[in-house]
Amino acid sequence: MIKLSAALGKELSSLPERPRIMVIGETDTGKSTLVGLMARWFRSAPAKVVVVDSDIGQSDVGPPGFVSYGTVEQGITSLQSVTRNGSYMVGNTSPYNRELSVAAGTQACVREAQRQGADVILVDTCGLVKGVPGVQLKCAKAEAVRPDLIITLSTPGLELLTGCLKLLGFRVCSFLPLRGARTKSVDERRDNRVSCWNTYLGSRPRLLSVDLSRVKVRRWWGESRYVDVNQVPHGTVAAVRDPRHPDFQAACIFMVSKESEGWDGGEAAEGADRAEGCPSILVPLPQDYEPDVVWVCSYKLGLDGTRVISA
Ligand SMILES: Nc1ncnc2c1ncn2[C@@H]1O[C@H](COP(=O)(O)OP(=O)(O)OP(=O)(O)O)[C@@H](O)[C@H]1O
Ligand SMILES: [Mg+2]
Known part of the structure; x- marks a missing residue:
């Protein structure tokens, strides 16, 4: 030491x-x-x-x-x-x-x-x-x-x-x-980010449906690039209000159901009750949490099911 x-x-x-x-x-x-x-x-x-x-x-x-x-x-x-x-x-x-x-x-x-x-x-x-x-x-x-x-x-x-x-x-x-x-090499830096995301998500992240009739999807104020909030790609980094600390955000990942088909068994996130065509967020928050806003940005992750594989 x-x-x-x-x-x-x-x-x-x-x-x-x-x-x-x-x-x-x-x-x-x-x-x-x-x-x-x-x-x-x-x-x-x-x-x-x-x-x-x-x-x-x-x-x-x-x-x-x-x-x-x-x-x-x-x-x-x-x-x-x-x-x-x-x-x-x-x-x-x-x-x-x-x-x-x-x-x-x-x-x-x-x-x-x-x-x-x-x-x-x-x-x-x-x-x-x-x-x-x-x-x-x-x-x-x-x-x-x-x-x-x-x-x-x-x-x-x-x-x-x-x-x-x-x-x-x-x-x-x-x-x-x-x-x-x-x-640290570029690969090591990328691997560190991947591992940091997976540690944050934990072993059983929740998949919460985003009902677009009730939840606002907004571009994060600090984002300096263009983001189309009507076409948020699968794997986009997002955030919701942290229920424990309203001044902070809980990081989450925007999931689009078309690409998320086929998750089942042990790999599936808890609460995979999403409706067809309805986006979801992957987040380590309680199942009953209902966000009022989902902020999105230009940072996109590569996913294999609910595991982050590139970041
Ligand atoms: N005294 C030491 N002996 C052995 N390895 C060390 C020592 N100090 C740092 N390292 C290793 O060197 C690398 C760079 O150190 P560290 O990550 O602390 O630097 P940093 O300035 O925080 O880098 P970054 O700019 O990426 O944040 C790390 O892999 C770390 O584990
Ligand atoms: Mg450092």
Whole structure:
């Protein structure tokens, strides 16, 4: 098990009460691993530690395409074992042109974590740090979170952003990328997303019919691409209001019955009572849940029955 460096431990010990900490760095520099290590470090005292996972492309806490937050249990080994509490839709795995909804979702998660009395809030971020999009995304996130400490895993590509954050008055502490951090291949990244979706859906996701005479199908506000809400393709990522947290969304998958014929036996989702021609959503929510709106976006998954096979 990797340990936190003494220098970082000293920084963390000198923070004010109920600190918010954000980690930034280029892709594959060890951000998520470091957030996991800090979660473990803070959790070794009886503290309520919350992780906000604002990396919508390589998510750990919730499904890709969503900003999620969750509570850290004792003995955590990685961010994948954080217990998800809520998710906010962004609608794609790339933050380009979706900076506003990523920042809004991150802020919603931090606000909710504070409301729930978190002692420590750790914000993981994506690797988009360069150029105008990187600077805008990370500065907007920092303004939304107002972290007490920003930890940078420093590489030459991070200098412009680091300078901007310091000028804005944030306390920025730079460390080297984690020794041992390795580059994830495109296939590995795709497999991570698939596995994240299947973990989120669980072994028995429910299939709820969408009665279009009562349920509105709407394009998500943060979506920057065209979406035809009258012709939503099978496998489209969607969301409904989270019944437990109305400010958040429950991620779901839009299913069109023509392509979903033939599911039976053990592979069938619970409550497969859909009417012919009527779309459904695949979602880990109670069977009696009736959404008033289904938000859709341009992010599409590949499915084999109710299993996600590409994401
Ligand atoms: N000290 C280490 N020893 C061994 N492997 C490590 C170490 N630190 C990180 N890794 C591995 O290196 C890879 C990259 O690390 P990680 O996912 O934490 O980086 P990241 O900056 O969060 O990447 P991304 O930009 O995709 O979010 C992961 O597979 C992780 O398990
Ligand atoms: Mg990461």
